[in-house]
Amino acid sequence: xxxxxxxxxxxxxxxxxxxxxxxxxxxxxxxxxxxxxxxxxxxxxxxxxxxxxxxxxxxxxxxxxxxxxxxxxxxxxxxxxxxxxxxxxxxxxxxxxxxxxxxxxxxxxxxxxxxxxxxxxxxxxxxxxxxxxxxxxxxxxxxxxxxxxxxxxxxxxxxxxxxxxxxxxxxxxxxxxxxxxxxxxxxxxxxxxxxxxxxxxxxxxxxxxxxxxxxxxxxxxxxxxxxxxxxxxxxxxxxxxxxxxxxxxxxxxxxxxxxxxxxxxxxxxxxxxxxxxxxxxxxxxxxxxxxxxxxxxxxxxxxxxxxxxxxxxxxxxxxxxxxxxxxxxxxxxxxxxxxxxxxxxxxxxxxxxxxxxxxxxxxxxxxxxxxxxxxxxxxxxxxxxxxxxxxxxxxxxxxxxxxxxxxxxxxxxxxxxxxxxxxxxxxxxxxxxxxxxxxxxxxxxxxxxxxxxxxxxxxxxxxxxxxxxxxxxxxxxxxxxxxxxx
Amino acid sequence: xxxxxxxxxxxxxxxxxxxxxxxxxxxxxxxxxxxxxxxxxxxxxxxxxxxxxxxxxxxxxxxxxxxxxxxxxxxxxxxxxxxxxxxxxxxxxxxxxxxxxxxxxxxxxxxxxxxxxxxxxxxx
Numbered sequence: 001x002x003x004x005x006x007x008x009x010x011x012x013x014x015x016x017x018x019x020x021x022x023x024x025x026x027x028x029x030x031x032x033x034x035x036x037x038x039x040x041x042x043x044x045x046x047x048x049x050x051x052x053x054x055x056x057x058x059x060x061x062x063x064x065x066x067x068x069x070x071x072x073x074x075x076x077x078x079x080x081x082x083x084x085x086x087x088x089x090x091x092x093x094x095x096x097x098x099x100x101x102x103x104x105x106x107x108x109x110x111x112x113x114x115x116x117x118x119x120x121x122x123x124x125x126x127x128x129x130x131x132x133x134x135x136x137x138x139x140x141x142x143x144x145x146x147x148x149x150x151x152x153x154x155x156x157x158x159x160x161x162x163x164x165x166x167x168x169x170x171x172x173x174x175x176x177x178x179x180x181x182x183x184x185x186x187x188x189x190x191x192x193x194x195x196x197x198x199x200x201x202x203x204x205x206x207x208x209x210x211x212x213x214x215x216x217x218x219x220x221x222x223x224x225x226x227x228x229x230x231x232x233x234x235x236x237x238x239x240x241x242x243x244x245x246x247x248x249x250x251x252x253x254x255x256x257x258x259x260x261x262x263x264x265x266x267x268x269x270x271x272x273x274x275x276x277x278x279x280x281x282x283x284x285x286x287x288x289x290x291x292x293x294x295x296x297x298x299x300x301x302x303x304x305x306x307x308x309x310x311x312x313x314x315x316x317x318x319x320x321x322x323x324x325x326x327x328x329x330x331x332x333x334x335x336x337x338x339x340x341x342x343x344x345x346x347x348x349x350x351x352x353x354x355x356x357x358x359x360x361x362x363x364x365x366x367x368x369x370x371x372x373x374x375x376x377x378x379x380x381x382x383x384x385x386x387x388x389x390x391x392x393x394x395x396x397x398x399x400x401x402x403x404x405x406x407x408x409x410x411x412x413x414x415x416x417x418x419x420x421x422x423x424x425x426x427x428x429x430x431x432x433x434x435x436x437x438x439x440x441x442x443x444x445x446x447x448x449x450x451x452x453x454x455x456x457x458x459x460x461x462x463x464x465x466x467x468x469x470x471x472x473x474x475x476x477x478x479x480x481x482x483x484x485x486x
Numbered sequence: 487x488x489x490x491x492x493x494x495x496x497x498x499x500x501x502x503x504x505x506x507x508x509x510x511x512x513x514x515x516x517x518x519x520x521x522x523x524x525x526x527x528x529x530x531x532x533x534x535x536x537x538x539x540x541x542x543x544x545x546x547x548x549x550x551x552x553x554x555x556x557x558x559x560x561x562x563x564x565x566x567x568x569x570x571x572x573x574x575x576x577x578x579x580x581x582x583x584x585x586x587x588x589x590x591x592x593x594x595x596x597x598x599x600x601x602x603x604x605x606x607x608x609x610x
Contacts, residue, residue: 075593075609099588099609136583137551137576194549205586206610245548248588248609252541255592260530272533272592417585417610418487446584 005049009033009040015469018064019053026270027056032064033071034408034469042414042457043071051078054270058083060090060279062344062351066403068358069465070412070457074098076273079357079413082406087339087350091276092284094258094291096354097337099251101291102298103208103242104333105381106174106306107392109228111325112235112317114214114481120316121212125439125482127312128210132305134203134486135443142201142304149193150185152200156296157331160303166310166328170303172370174331175360175378178299184289188246189253192290196246196297201304203241205444207451208486210309211238211383213390213478220475223376223394227329229476236478237313237326238390239305240383241486242335243298250294254287279339279352288337295336302331329392330370330379334359334409342404353404361395361407361472369395380472384411384459386440386451386485387433390478391463398470407472408463411456420455421446433483442485451485487585488594488607496597497562499604500536501569504543504557508573510585510608511547517555517581520574528566532597535565536604540590543571551576564599585610 010018012032017040019031031052035043043049048071055077056065062084071080076095085091117124133140144152152159157171157178171177185193203210215234218224229236243250258275261283269275277283310326317324337354344351362369364377373379377394384390388411399405415423426448433440442448467474489506493499508514527542529535546552554573561568576583588609596605 075591075607095592099591136586137578191545191549195545245588249545252589256529256534256538259534259592263530272595275592416487444583446582 005044005047007049007053009049015465019049021056024053027053029056029061030064031056031067033067034069034465034471036461036465039069039457039461045414046073048073048078051076052081054274055081055083057270058085058091058093058274058276060085062086066406068406068408069462070357070408070410072412074356076271077356080408081356082354082358082403084342084351084353084404085279087279087352090279090352092279092287092337092352093274093276093354094251094254094287095273095275096356097251097291098335098356099248100242100335101247101250102295102333103335104298104302104331105238105240105383106302106331107329107381108237108306108309109325109327109329110235110237110313111323113233114235115233117235117317121439121482124212124312124316125441125484127316128309129441129484131308131312132203132210132484133201134484136205138202139198140201144197144200149197152300153185153188153293153296154183155179157299157303160300165304165307170306170328173328173372174299175333178303178331180292180295182289183292183296185293187286187290188250188293192246192249192253195249196244199244199246200301202244203305203484203486204244205447205486208241210484211480212482213238213480215476216389216479217477220473224476226373226376227379227392228327229392237309238381238383239302239309241302241305243294244301246297247294250290254290257283257287291337295333298333299331332359332381340404351404355406357409358406359409360405361393361399362405363395363397363400380407382408382410382459382463385453385456386480386483387436387438387453388459391459391474392476393463393466393472393474396470396472399472403471407466411459411462413455414457415455417450420452421449423454424449424452438480439482440485448485487610488605490603490605493602496564496599496602497559497567499602500539500562500567501557501559503536503540503604503606504554507540507543507587508554511587512553512581512583514555517553518574519555519572522570522572523552525569525571530565532564532599533592533595535567536597536606537590537592537595539567540606544587544589553581
């Protein structure tokens with residue numbers, strides 16, 4: 001177990017805590033952690049705050065090395081970290097994105113209500129489990145032609161839609177339209193493609209899931225309505241997954257490239273996992289082009305899964321997609337680096353914003369927010385853990401001003417996976433969830449304990465901090481009634 | 487999740503780290519030594535070699551679906567290694583996979599040539 005962190009945290013206000021750059025020689029900016037006083041004990045349990053300080057070493061970092069309220073110990077960068085570097089003289093780091101590039105969440109609405117689906121929830125979960133390949137070692141049912149993977153990497157979700165998985169409208173309500181420009185498949189290794197080909201259209205394992213949820217609370221009625229969240233009791237669907245082995249391999253390949261870069265330039269770092277290259281160097285540009293490919297792969301993946309989710313619903317309830325109202329509300333990614341324009345001391349500057357376990361949260365009227373949401377801001381989904389609530393939020397002006405348009409991404413672990421397994425068996429977790437009226441499907445009961453509620457921070461306290469600090473606003477809340485755990 | 491492995495030599499510590507990796511993925515006594523596969527890796531230094539060695543094995547498991555159980559390191563320089571790995575193809579009817587290991591990380595990665603001790607944390 002890592003030792004407790006006893007470093008300096010200065011209170012800025014009830015939701016902001018500063019690690020002054022005087023804490024450690026080499027920090028270029030202060031660290032800033034969004035948290036309530038009650039959460040500090042948990043945060044100090046591991047070395048995540050030290051990682052916030054370490055990220056402040058990176059060249060070109062602007063403002064603060066930020067950590068969202070779901071901060072926990074990561075590799076090199078903390079999970080829940082946001083770091084923005086000037087493109088002109090700053091760096092890009094694969095460790096600041098994470099291994100699962102464009103891990104993300106999408107939410108679909110429906111016209112169905114809990115009472116209608118309740119008698120058939122077992123059938124629905126069986127159908128979802130059967131139709132969406134999941135779990136360790138699983139392979140997909142999509143067969144790509146030789147070389148077709150390059151099309152997936154360039155077109156992302158659009159590739160899937162052109163193949164008949166979903167609709168054009170889905171692209172309108174996906175971050176980056178599910179297709180990041182500048183993706184270059186020649187920068188992705190043959191190995192990454194080999195890993196990606198058989199896994200397209202699979203949920204994966206670990207904390208990835210499909211969730212059937214019910215609207216349980218609406219805080220902003222009009223905002224919710226704009227998203228198609230109309231009433232308490234309405235059924236929603238969440239999909240959480242990423243870029244699978246393709247993304248992991250891209251991360252591996254480029255971490256090695258960056259480790260060589262810092263060696264060649266004789267750069268000393270507190271942690272090799274922070275290895276970077278200048279954004280405008282050939283290495284930095286190559287990583288960015290490859291990372292975009294992995295991001296597009298992840299969007300194609302979630303788009304294919306969305307199609308099977310819709311099919312499953314229609315099969316079980318005997319309704320057409322239109323009758324069931326299965327529309328994509330939005331799709332967000334929470335492991336990514338993006339070149340964005342932000343105000344820096346009154347001037348617009350191009351920044352490379354790393355979000356590792358953090359979600360973009362752009363405000364109403366921002367050009368990158370779909371027209372449909374121009375009035376309310378970008379939807380943000382914060383899934384809780386298997387037994388608990390999830391939240392729908394929107395981005396705010398305040399987020400643009402202080403967190404480079406970013407907010408939290410999930411509950412955040414307080415127990416490592418191994419510790420969670422030691423504390424509870426999968427069978428115990430299954431029983432507990434069933435007693436709460438939640439139907440679970442999984443191919444790996446043993447691993448269920450890893451995702452037990454006890455392993456995570458309380459999601460409500462996490463989103464409350466984001467809301468009270470003003471970096472996003474809570475719109476609605478859902479509770480799970482069925483989960484396929486990958 | 488991570489591991490610390492020791493050996494009589496650094497090469498043996500690398501072999502034991504590989505055994506540790508696969509013991510996280512699957513119950514080792516369920517894996518038979520039916521076939522072998524030669525593995526060669528290189529890096530600029532010993533830390534890079536450990537990172538590349540672990541990731542090479544994860545890659546082979548994912549693409550060729552080979553589960554390994556024993557590792558005979560036939561050449562080891564600290565910047566390169568050659569190994570013969572013994573194991574068998576993943577068979578879902580006999581092998582229950584335990585943990586999906588995405589990758590080795592450089593975070594807290596250590597290679598100690600004096601104590602023949604290696605340490606690696608995985609992203610799972």
